[in-house]
Amino acid sequence: MPPRASRSAVLRALREALGPGKVVEDEEIVRLYSREPEGLEAPERPWAVVFPEEPRDVSAVARLAYKLEFPIYPQGSTTSLSGSAYPLEGGVVVSMERLRRIRSVSLVDSSVWVEAGVRIDDLNLELARRGYMFPVDPASSAVATVGGAINSGAGGMRGAKYGTMRDWVLGLHAVLVDEEGTTMFLGCRTLKCRQGYDLVRLIVGSEGTLALVPDAYLKITPLPENIVTAVAFYRSLGDLMETVVDIKARGIQPYIMEFMGENSVKLAASYARAPIEAEGSMLLVSVDVNREATERVLGELSGIMGSRALRVYTARSLEEAEEKKLFQVRRGLFPAQVEHARRTLGKDRVLVIIEDIAVPPSRLVEAVELIREASERLGFSVAVGGHVGDGNLHPAIGVDPEDPEMTRRAREWFTEVMRIAIKLGGTVSAEHGIGTLKREGLRMELEANNALKALDIMRAIKRAFDPKGLLNPGKVV
Ligand SMILES: Cc1cc2nc3c(=O)[nH]c(=O)nc-3n(C[C@H](O)[C@H](O)[C@H](O)COP(=O)(O)OP(=O)(O)OC[C@H]3O[C@@H](n4cnc5c(N)ncnc54)[C@H](O)[C@@H]3O)c2cc1C
Numbered sequence: 135m136p137p138r139a140s141r142s143a144v145l146r147a148l149r150e151a152l153g154p155g156k157v158v159e160d161e162e163i164v165r166l167y168s169r170e171p172e173g174l175e176a177p178e179r180p181w182a183v184v185f186p187e188e189p190r191d192v193s194a195v196a197r198l199a200y201k202l203e204f205p206i207y208p209q210g211s212t213t214s215l216s217g218s219a220y221p222l223e224g225g226v227v228v229s230m231e232r233l234r235r236i237r238s239v240s241l242v243d244s245s246v247w248v249e250a251g252v253r254i255d256d257l258n259l260e261l262a263r264r265g266y267m268f269p270v271d272p273a274s275s276a277v278a279t280v281g282g283a284i285n286s287g288a289g290g291m292r293g294a295k296y297g298t299m300r301d302w303v304l305g306l307h308a309v310l311v312d313e314e315g316t317t318m319f320l321g322c323r324t325l326k327c328r329q330g331y332d333l334v335r336l337i338v339g340s341e342g343t344l345a346l347v348p349d350a351y352l353k354i355t356p357l358p359e360n361i362v363t364a365v366a367f368y369r370s371l372g373d374l375m376e377t378v379v380d381i382k383a384r385g386i387q388p389y390i391m392e393f394m395g396e397n398s399v400k401l402a403a404s405y406a407r408a409p410i411e412a413e414g415s416m417l418l419v420s421v422d423v424n425r426e427a428t429e430r431v432l433g434e435l436s437g438i439m440g441s442r443a444l445r446v447y448t449a450r451s452l453e454e455a456e457e458k459k460l461f462q463v464r465r466g467l468f469p470a471q472v473e474h475a476r477r478t479l480g481k482d483r484v485l486v487i488i489e490d491i492a493v494p495p496s497r498l499v500e501a502v503e504l505i506r507e508a509s510e511r512l513g514f515s516v517a518v519g520g521h522v523g524d525g526n527l528h529p530a531i532g533v534d535p536e537d538p539e540m541t542r543r544a545r546e547w548f549t550e551v552m553r554i555a556i557k558l559g560g561t562v563s564a565e566h567g568i569g570t571l572k573r574e575g576l577r578m579e580l581e582a583n584n585a586l587k588a589l590d591i592m593r594a595i596k597r598a599f600d601p602k603g604l605l606n607p608g609k610v611v
């Protein structure tokens with residue numbers, strides 16, 4: 135819907151309502167909030183970025199958006215990778231980055247009350263001082279915000295053990311785009327809670343399309359006493375997967391279980407300059423243990439992982455793993471992909487398209503083979519990696535966005551990878567969300583599950599929360 139009020143009227147009203155310093159129109163700054171790290175950029179610049187500093191500022195923006203009918207785009211750190219956070223059609227970006235207070239921590243209640251703009255690593259620094267942690271750890275946790283993680287339904291490396299955001303949000307404030315900018319507290323401050331239909335879990339993963347979330351109550355858990363880690367390299371993905379089966383068969387429940395295919399290892403190892411000999415496919419496993427069990431569990435783990443591997447590196451603690459730089463290859467993957475795309479395409483501005491499918495872990499080798507075949511057929515060199523514990527794969531390709539023929543092939547590749555996931559009984563998005571990039575994928579998946587009517591239900595839910603369709607329009611449904 136085109137905005138009803140003019141740009142100048144909207145900005146004047148926002149300034150009056152929010153006070154000085156919270157509405158920024160500077161072109162360069164607005165540009166920074168108009169794109170996502172994979173290379174997506176707003177087709178039309180938003181009018182301004184607003185920076186609420188109090189929950190009541192969020193409510194004021196929602197109320198004005200409803201009254202003057204302009205689109206608003208909530209943002210955390212804009213790292214979504216699904217096209218869910220960048221603005222599409224003018225309007226105003228609502229950045230939550232100044233809502234940065236950790237309001238309270240209660241160990242006895244196993245919860246923390248935290249504002250939306252708090253970064254996950256900052257939250258964990260604070261909790262670590264008390265021997266606790268918030269376990270959902272997207273690889274972007276240095277910048278990813280609590281509000282962004284809630285709304286994208288994020289997961290991370292510890293997903294196989296701790297699940298995703300939907301398992302850790304107890305309650306939240308939801309601000310509606312309506313006449314009042316209504317603020318409701320949904321959910322509970324307690325670990326157990328029955329409140330009719332579960333609106334908290336509806337908002338988790340709703341990608342900023344249902345309500346603005348200024349703060350939330352999250353569940354926390356004690357830090358493990360110790361963590362042992364082993365990294366092993368395999369000649370074939372088949373050997374790696376057999377090893378995963380052996381680990382599971384022994385009843386070991388990893389804290390982290392990540393894998394990277396051969397191409398990904400090559401790219402990331404040379405980018406990250408890790409002091410380990412990296413070749414073939416990589417399996418990285420961490421297990422949380424009581425201190426007394428350290429030697430026994432590490433011995434068992436390195437025995438299983440070493441039986442088929444070219445080589446294995448181990449660490450008795452997280453500190454030792456960091457010293458030996460055992461996580462460096464995994465952490466270097468995304469920047470290595472961007473750097474590789476820039477170098478091979480000879481361009482500064484590239485798109486690194488990262489898929490986010492999940493398949494049952496038992497179908498992982500098959501999935502990787504089919505993805506490799508499809509990539510070769512469509513003329514792309516693919517780097518595959520992901521969270522092997524929960525079957526979540528992130529195959530990635532580099533694309534020149536100014537080359538229409540390559541962009542067309544990339545779109546075909548993207549759709550083909552989603553088709554493979556559906557065919558193998560998986561899903562088109564495990565953690566990054568639907569955004570703008572996977573709307574067709576969502577439709578394909580629901581159709582395959584004979585559940586197309588679910589799309590009508592989702593649209594009706596969107597209308598119930600946001601009747602004028604002003605909140606993050608063009609995303610999800
Ligand atoms: C290098 C890299 C690695 C990544 N690794 C992972 C990973 O391991 N696991 C994973 O799940 N994701 C991963 N991601 C994707 C992304 O970083 C996460 O989903 C992250 O949680 C998003 O946080 P953000 O603050 O950047 O949110 P944004 O990208 O700013 O927003 C995400 C969505 O939430 C909405 N939103 C944000 N804040 C609010 C709010 N307060 N109220 C209402 N709506 C809001 C936005 O409109 C958008 O739809 C990765 C991204 C990158 C670039």
